[in-house]
Amino acid sequence: MKERLMFQNAPHVRQSESVVTMMTDVIVALLPIYLIAFFYHGARSLVLGISGVLFCGLLSVLGAILLREKPAADLTPIITGLIIPLLLPADIPYYVLFSACAVAIFVVKIPFGGTGYNLFNPAAVGFASVAICWPELVFRYPATMQKIEVFGESTVKIAQSPAYSLSLGAIPDQNILDLLLGSAPGPMGATNILVVVACGIFLIVKKAINWIEPVSFILPYSVLCLLFPRIGGSPLEALCYELFSGALIFGAFFMLTEPVTSPKRDFGKLMAGVSSAIVVFLFRYFGKFEMGFASALILMNVFSPIFDSVCENVLHVLRHTDNISASIKAEIAAKKAAKTVSEPVVRPVKKTEEAEIAEVSEEIAEIEAIEVSEEVLEAENETTEETEKEEALAK
Amino acid sequence: MSLFVKGIFLEQKKEPMLTRSTLVMRQEFEYFDCDFPDSAIDELSREQIIELARLAEIVDESDGKMLWEKLEKSPSGENVTLIVDAVDDEPYISSQMSVGIHQPEKLSLGTELCEKVLSPEKVYIAMYRHILDSNFGIPKKIGKYHVKKIGGLYPAESRVHRHLPKGKNSVIIGACAMLHLARAAEESRKMTTCFVTVAGDVVKNPRNVEVPIGTTAEKILELCGLTEEPEAIILGGSMTGRAIFEPENETVGPTTRGVIALSRSYGTYSYTCIGCGRCDHACPKALSVCMMRKFAENGKFDMLEKYDVDMCIGCGACSYVCPSRIDVSATLIKAKKQMELAKKEGNL
Structure with missing residues (x-):
């Protein structure tokens, strides 16, 4: 019996969910988006996804070797490698994708200590860096339903994306159904809103992500869009165009909810969601650049430790309220007691208080003693009376 | 504050230990002599009951203190609520609840004696309610005492006295200590045994057992049988107990609630923290x-x-x-x- 016994710390039962199952859920939720991209753009989208995953995996193994660590069985580079191509157009040259992956792994992740220690969302930083370096390639979207060559320069028709039209203050050419179904030009994975939302709901049901962040991001953002529309026409239509263009919904479900860089508590997540909604709106309303979401996310990642510490401070106060409220109540009771006394209130020193208490207790003891003696006397009287009556009766 | 207070949902896995009757290991009981052997149980005075608890050497299993000291020192009178702790909120463990369910007369007698000592305003027996994986129904009353069902997520034991109004004291005494007090009053028997749940996925005959204090974990596991070699043996509760390596040397004490044998330990494999919160x-x-x-x-x-x-x-x-x-x-x-x-x- 003895040989097989293993050491383990309490508790001895553990949840069946682990990091592996969480990451697998996210990967499974990303696959349908690739299928839709394959439907609209052909095999190049799948090849982009596979090459992104392979390159990210390779880089993280390389990083582990450089740091002289054992390469861990870690699924996070796969998720990064799957998300980055989905933010880019389907005809993006491979070197742009590879440089985005390299920035994500080698600049954001490994120098800070690998998985769990990165300060910023790797996919967002990777995308933002290539958007700054090659804006003419990253924001040039191919029209849908064309076969793009799997390798080499693409020679397909270019179309104006709804996000670009909105930034110019014009109503997009596509109608809202096109945006929902994903046939509008735009980032490879972020245009098909219905599929993205379905995958997000799958993640929420599987508890791989928290529902608070997407909801607290999308609701305030839509309120802001209703209040300050960028285009003419009915405000509802404008809201739909604002929400469904660009990588907004995709980012809200897959990038904002990244556990490492988001706040820990529900209230912190709420604050992060609302504030990033405001920042994204400001970037889109005043900025001329199209990638409002990624840069706003990077900015808000800086604030998540602050949101955490705000939550902790609030809870710290709440944890100690029991003692505080008890002491306040005692003070109030003491004041009331002091007011009821008609004599001018003179605060006695502690020693006199003790002396008073001693005196009072002595008095009480005396009164009690007197009472007891009286009771005894009465009882004796009664008994004597009773015996007399009995004797009289007997006579 | 209660808005933020949460816990975890645990599968309780208390069957079939809870519904099976308690197995008593063969042993010799020890008895003590007292000055008031013939007085009836109803007529025992406060001091006599404390003396009984002292002579019987009863240890309260919920906190490991001596019962007579607890009875003597804890506040009494109208402001006090006496709570009998039979809350087994950890998975597998049901040693306290089984006392209340299979020996209710003894438990109510012991509670009556403690009530006489403390003369509290209110007495109730606390039991854990959310055992969702079995159809077992908790009785509404044990003897004349009301059973308060403590529900909610783990850990429930710390919430036993949370609903009490402020400024009121509570005295919490374990159910097994009550049982031993009743035995001391009826048979003048010393507390030489403790109640232990033997469970786990490799135990052949999982049930609650009453074993002498000082029995080794190996003997207890032999009593219930093992289907295969366990990878982890745990002394105590499944959430707070400790893993042991030498089952032939490790003994159970009065506060031990369970011996659990598991076929697989969860291992030492771990990732880095991903900060999920x-x-x-x-x-x-x-x-x-x-x-x-x-x-x-x-x-x-x-x-x-x-x-x-x-x-x-x-x-x-x-x-x-x-x-x-x-x-x-x-x-x-x-x-x-x-x-x-x-x-x-x-x-x-």
Whole structure:
């Protein structure tokens, strides 16, 4: 019996969910988006996804070797490698994708200590860096339903994306159904809103992500869009165009909810969601650049430790309220007691208080003693009376 | 505050130990002599009952204190509520509940004696309600005492007296101690036994057993039988107990509630923390566990103190939910002990 016994710390039962199952859920939720991209753009989208995953995996193994660590069985580079191509157009040259992956792994992740220690969302930083370096390639979207060559320069028709039209203050050419179904030009994975939302709901049901962040991001953002529309026409239509263009919904479900860089508590997540909604709106309303979401996310990642510490401070106060409220109540009771006394209130020193208490207790003891003696006397009287009556009766 | 207080949902796995009757290991009982052997149980005075508890050497299994000291020193009178603790909220463990269910007469007699000593305003027996994986129904009354069903998420034991109004005292006494007190009054028997749940996925005949104090874990497991070699043997509860390596030397004490044999330990495999914040949400005391673990690993005791580490009750909820399988609660408890040592030496 003895040989097989293993050491383990309490508790001895553990949840069946682990990091592996969480990451697998996210990967499974990303696959349908690739299928839709394959439907609209052909095999190049799948090849982009596979090459992104392979390159990210390779880089993280390389990083582990450089740091002289054992390469861990870690699924996070796969998720990064799957998300980055989905933010880019389907005809993006491979070197742009590879440089985005390299920035994500080698600049954001490994120098800070690998998985769990990165300060910023790797996919967002990777995308933002290539958007700054090659804006003419990253924001040039191919029209849908064309076969793009799997390798080499693409020679397909270019179309104006709804996000670009909105930034110019014009109503997009596509109608809202096109945006929902994903046939509008735009980032490879972020245009098909219905599929993205379905995958997000799958993640929420599987508890791989928290529902608070997407909801607290999308609701305030839509309120802001209703209040300050960028285009003419009915405000509802404008809201739909604002929400469904660009990588907004995709980012809200897959990038904002990244556990490492988001706040820990529900209230912190709420604050992060609302504030990033405001920042994204400001970037889109005043900025001329199209990638409002990624840069706003990077900015808000800086604030998540602050949101955490705000939550902790609030809870710290709440944890100690029991003692505080008890002491306040005692003070109030003491004041009331002091007011009821008609004599001018003179605060006695502690020693006199003790002396008073001693005196009072002595008095009480005396009164009690007197009472007891009286009771005894009465009882004796009664008994004597009773015996007399009995004797009289007997006579 | 109660808005933020959470816990974890646990599969209780109390069947079939709870519905099976208690197995008594063959043993010789010890008896004591007292000055009032012939007086009836109803006529025992307060001092006599405390004397009985002292002679029988009864230990309260819920906190490990001597029962007579507890009865003598704890407050009595109208402001006091007497709570009989039969809350078994840890998985597998049901030793206290089985006492209430299979020997209700003894439990109510013991409670009656304690009521006589403390003369409290209210008496009730607390039991854990949310045993969702069995159809077992908790009785509404045991003897003449009302059974209060404590529900909700783990840990429930710390919430036993939460609904009491402020300014009222509560005295919590374990159910097994009540049983031993009743035995001392009826048969003048010493407390030489303890109630232990033997469970786990490799135990052939899992049930509650009454064994002499000092029995080794190996003997207890032999009594119930093993289907295969276990990889982990746990002395105590499944959430707070400790793993043992020498079952032939480790003995059960009066506060031991279970011996659990598991076919597979969860192992030492762990990822780095990904900061998902599940531990923060699971903590029943609303502590920021995720940050506290980082402070504890880096030895920043001053920050730990600011984050209220002394409020940690060591329930293990954070470790249970951690998807990276990090020993969060073990790290915190260790840091707490180191802090106490440093304080004693005057380094902090």
